[in-house]
Amino acid sequence: MASARCNSCGSIADALAWRCRSCEGSLDLVDLPPFDAAAIVEGDFSLWRYAAMLPVERRFSLGEGMTPLAPARIDGIRFHAKLEYLNPSGSFKDRGTAAMLNHLAANGAGRVIDNSSGNAGASLAAYAGAAGLSATVYVPAATAVASKKRLIRAFGGAIVESHDYLADVYAAAETATYASHAWNPYFVLGQQTAAWETWEQLGRRAPDAVLTPVGHGGLFLGFYRGFRALRLAGLIDKLPRMIAVQSAGVDPIVRGWKARAQQPARVTPAQSVADGILVDQPVRGEQILGALYDSDGFALRVDNEAILRAQRAVHAAGFMIETTSAVTTGALPQIRERLGESAELVLAFTGSGLKAISNSH
Ligand SMILES: [Zn+2]
Known part of the structure; x- marks a missing residue:
């Protein structure tokens, strides 16, 4: 158990x-x-x-997971794109939310809350609806994107706009169930399934490297732990090199990795277009760094200009991703320098650009 x-x-x-x-x-x-x-x-x-x-009592599902692994080529570099943005609420978060809310509902949760600027909030609202739970999402009053707030409400979630939303959600967690995409361990459990699908989709093999955007690192750790479980079971010989990509504005993992530290570096957050990964203190920062060292991986930062250029290239190639998802594609030139042209890469396309297209185009 x-x-x-x-x-x-x-x-x-x-x-x-x-x-x-x-x-x-x-x-x-x-x-x-x-x-x-x-x-x-x-x-x-x-x-x-x-x-x-998945040791949770399954009560409901929206058909999450089994996202396509599509062949892609950007700037002459070939890779496999794991289309996580095709999950039910439009982001990878649905894997974690499905595992977490099934677990919490089976253990008596009634009202669930989370703090989120977008994807995690929409995912929680969608799954709370499916579970018959009520969801409240705390969003930052100053920066939350209007279309993402509309999406949370459309799924039936309540919104609290707050100037100190982290303090407010911690206070509210005294009386409601804090279904936190950053903290809850069942959320990371659900993310492991992305690795298992990728392994199946490649013909029961591991790729040479896996790239994900990293904020709190839920998907990153899910991939790592999923592949680690496959190695423990003797189904792959070695782990893919795990590559964490952050924006140049908020890069505590990149700085920690460069210093070969056990803990993420302290950073002062700057402006970034990658609004989904603006996390200066990742909850499992030590575990993320451990995964980098264990898998012979590395961490890279990409600046705003490269992120936006990459997003345009990915859109032009037919994949409607949100800006944050483009950090991995923006890192491809650095990847090619380090790993050469022949490395087999899997990039997670994490969130849907459809959520923001009326704002950004
Ligand atoms: Zn303790």
Whole structure:
């Protein structure tokens, strides 16, 4: 039976906890079932084909997961694009939200809350609706994008606009269930399925490298842990090199990695067009850095100009991604320099550009 354990003091947390009640450390799941290829439900074309490896009581689904792995070529560089933006609410977050809310609903959660500037809030509202729970999303009053607020409301979520939304959501977590995309360990569990799908879609192989945008690093850690489970099961020989890409404005992981540190660097956030990864203190920063070292990976930063140029190129190639998703494509020239032309790359296209197209075009 899986349980959530504190990364700092080792305490075992209760089912609805979002962080350690003793020391406020982050939680991760221990005693997860090993990956078993024979347990894949071949006839299920959602992430629940891996239900045997997801220790949650499944109550509802919107068909999340099993996103396409499409061949792509940008600026002469070939790669596989994992089309995470085709998930039900338009972002990769649906994998984590589905696992997390099924778990929380089965353990008696009623009203769920999160703080988000966009994708996580829309995902929570969509899945709360599917689960019959009420959702409230705290958004930053100054910077939340209008179209993303409309999307949260359209899914039936309530919005609280706040000037100090982190403090407000922590206070509200005293009486509601904090279904945090950054903190909840079941959210990261759901993200592991992206690795397992990629492995299946490549003909049961691992690629040479996986690139994701990194804010709190949920998808990044999901890919890493998913591939690690495959290696533990003897289904791949070695891990793909995990490559974390951040915007030049907010790059605590890049600076931490360059210093070979165990903890992310302290940074002063600057302006960035990559609004989905403006995280100066990632909840699992130590785990992200550990994944980089363990997989012989690296961390790269991309500036605003390169991100916007990459987004235009990706749109022109037929993939309607949001700006944050373009950081990985913006890093391709640096990747080619490091890994050469023949490396097999998987890039996560994380969020849908349709959410913002009326604002940005
Ligand atoms: Zn603790």
